[in-house]
Amino acid sequence: MSSEEPENIWKKSIDVIRRKGCGKGEPKTLLEKLRWVTLGYHYDWNSKTYSPDHFTPFPEELHSLSHKVAAACGFPGFNAEAGILNYYRSDSSLGIHIDESKLDHTRPLLSFSFGQTAVFLLCGTKREDRPTAMFMNSGDIMVMSGPSRLLYHAVPCIISAPAGNMLPPCLGQRLETEAQDDDIIQSVSEEDWDVCSWYMQTSRVNVTVRQVLASGQTFPSSQASHLSTDSCEKSEKGTPKNKKRKSKPGYELDT
C-alpha cells in the first residue's frame, strides 16, 4: 500500500464493499488490507521512536475511556498519548515482543479487544520463558502494569467464530442512540454499521494505549534522545511481512 492510499480509507472501501460484497477472488479493499494505525504520538517503526514532530491529537473518547479504566485499576491521572490499532484478519498473527521503551513504565499499558477472539501468549521477562496462553475476547480489556508491563507477549492466532455465529453478542446489533455533543457513544448509520459488522465477522481489532511522557516530562531536543520503544511484527499467511514491524530473528510466530 503506498503512503498516499490510506487517505479516506473508509470512504474508498465502503463503496466497493457495498457494491460487490467482497466475495472470494475479488481484489481486496483498503479496509481489508489495513494492518495497523497509530494514534497521538505516532510510533516510527524504523527509528523506533516517538517524536513531537509526528503527532496528531489523540482521540478524545479513547483518551477519556483510558483515563477511566486506568483510574479504576489504581492509576489516576493516566494520560493517553499514543495508541496502536492492530487489525487482524483470520490468518494474522503478531510476533513475540516487549513494549519496552524509555517511557515511564510505572504507567500502565491498556489493551482493548474487539471482534473475533485471539489467543494471547503472555511470556516472562525473557523470550524463552514458558508462556501462559489465554483467550482475548471481544470487549476484554487487559492492563499491563507493574511487573507485567515489561513481559514478552504475542498473538499467535485468531480463532474465528463458527459460521452462523460470527459476531460477538455485544457487536451483534447496531446501537441506536441519540448522539449528544459530549456523549462518548455516537450513533452510527445503518449503512456504516452493515460494513462494520461485515468486517468484524472476520476480523479482530486491538487498541493499545500508552502514556509517552511522564508527568512534567518533555521531549528532549536532540534526535539522539527521542523516546524509543521495541518493535513487533505482525504477519499474515501468504502475504509478505510488513517490513516496518520487525521482530528479532528466531522469534517470529505463525506466518
Ligand SMILES: O=C(O)CCC(=O)C(=O)O
Ligand atoms: O493484539 C494484541 O492483543 C496485542 C497487541 C500488542 O501487543 C501491541 O500492539 O504491541
